[in-house]
Amino acid sequence: MTCQSFFGRQLRQLGQQAISFVAEKAASDPRWRNLSRPSALAAGIFIMPAIAVSAAYFSRPAPTVETIVQHENITALDMPDVSAQIAQISVSSATVSRTARTAKNEPLPRLFARMGITDPKALDTVTKDRRHALAASMRKAGANQLVTAEVFPSGSIKTLSVYLENKGMGGKMFTLNRTSPESDVAISSRPFRFRMHETLVSGKVQGAIDRSLSRAGLPAVVIRQVHAIFDRDRDPLWSMNKGDQFWVVYEKKQANDHVVGYGKPLAVVLRRGHRTFSYYWLNDGSQAGSYYDKEGMTARRAFLRVPLDVRAVSSGFNRVRKHPITGVVRPHLGTDFSAPKGAVVRAASDGVVRKAGWGTGFGKHILIDHGNGYETVYAHLSVISKGIRPGSHVTISQQIGRVGMTGLATGPHLHYELRFHKQQINPMTAKIPTARALSSSKKTRLKADIAALEKKFDLPTGKSSASTAQADKADKGKPQKKVN
DSSP states (O other), X not given: OOHHHHHHHHHHHXXXXXXXXXXXXXXXXXXXXXXXXXXXXXXIIIIXXXXXXXXXXXXXXOOOHHHHOOOOOOOOOOOOOOHHHHHHHHHHHTOEEEXXXXXXXXXXXXXXXXXXXXXXXXXXXXXXXXXXXXXXXXXXXXTTOEEEEEEOTTSOEEEEEEEEEOSSSEEEEEEEEOSSTTSOOEEEEEEEEOEEEEEEEEEEXXXXXXXXXXXXXXXXXXXXXXXXXXXXXXXXXXXXXXXXXXXXXXXXXXXXXXXXXXXXXXXXXXXXXXXXXXXXXXXXSSSSOEEEOTTSBBSSOSOOSSOBSOOOEEEOOBTTOBOTTTOOBOOBOSEEEEOOTTOXXXXXXXXXXXXXXXXXXXXXXXEEEEETTEXXXXXXXXXXXXXXXXXXXXXXXXXXXXXXXXXXXXXXXXXXXXEETTEEEOTTTSOOOOOOBOOHHHHHHHHHHXXXXXXXXXXOOOOXXXXXXXXXXXXXXXXXXXXO
């Protein structure tokens, strides 16, 4: 007998005894007779249903094995073997992706440390295998090259790729890889091609202009190019105040779903107060193209009267000057700028280097042909910049050397000459081309490029010229200091 059957029988007996007790009391005691009907009614309404329910529950038959077990038809399915896929997922999920960019003259151990890589075997493969051409190429990676890595939790490399750009639309990718943290490292290489992607960065000036541009997402290398659009002494960005707005469209180099590098700025729009100034890049036939405003005027002067940052004239253009060393009275057909040794010397305009080396009285000097009969000479240099040699092309304001006192010089200074058709002229007073305007055909092409960029990126429009923006002194106050 189950527990439920036992309690059910006991409850039924209890109910019968209660009914018999009430009947006997009603027969022998008048008080119970008078209360018999209400009591019976109450018992019928409240007590008896409770007893009945309890009795029904506890007296139900006990479940059997047949009632508990339910039979189901099970069909066996052939499952594919996914163990290889699961293993592959486990391996890939155990790695962490890292990206970085190389720094100038940065040793590989420091680069590895920045990326959280602790892999002596991989480091030895790259640094000690001097005969391996691929390893040597990785060691010689220049500044700002993209590095991507998949790193195991132990810090060892699964894959590490270095993208080395060339001057075209691609480059070569060198890769270290291994299958497990304990396996040997293999080096491979393959060429890659990148595509240019135009992108927009915009924002408001909040403090220093360079910091505001960086906070908006503009890479440091592009920020430097934006400043290089203008003459150093007439850069309108330094006149931007808090709350002024900027828009910059520039190029990204993308390959293998990574931003490999950056191209040039295509448009720079500045809104100072209620005035908007716009500058756009155009392939005008020059080596690197140039930037123009909407009226087709160049954003930079065609010629710099002073080819360095220091402007102290120590000896001007003089046809009867007495030489400070020889004592001989002879013309001084140039301008001497007093400057500390090592001060940067810049090209006065675009041109081609004709001479770069040692000259008797000039010491280390450079001669640049700017076309249309104009030439410039930079003498007494301490250093001639790398890449400046006869036949090389230079652009206006490009660094070509540093101030020194080589040759016949009593102290560090720059001797600068401006020649027109082989005749020296005074660079401080001569009428030289200071601005360039586009031809009608190039101006038409510029307007088409501007319209396409404004439509694609919804750029604000403005009619102020580049020269007005650079010379505008409406925004009073000190220019913001440059933030490196």
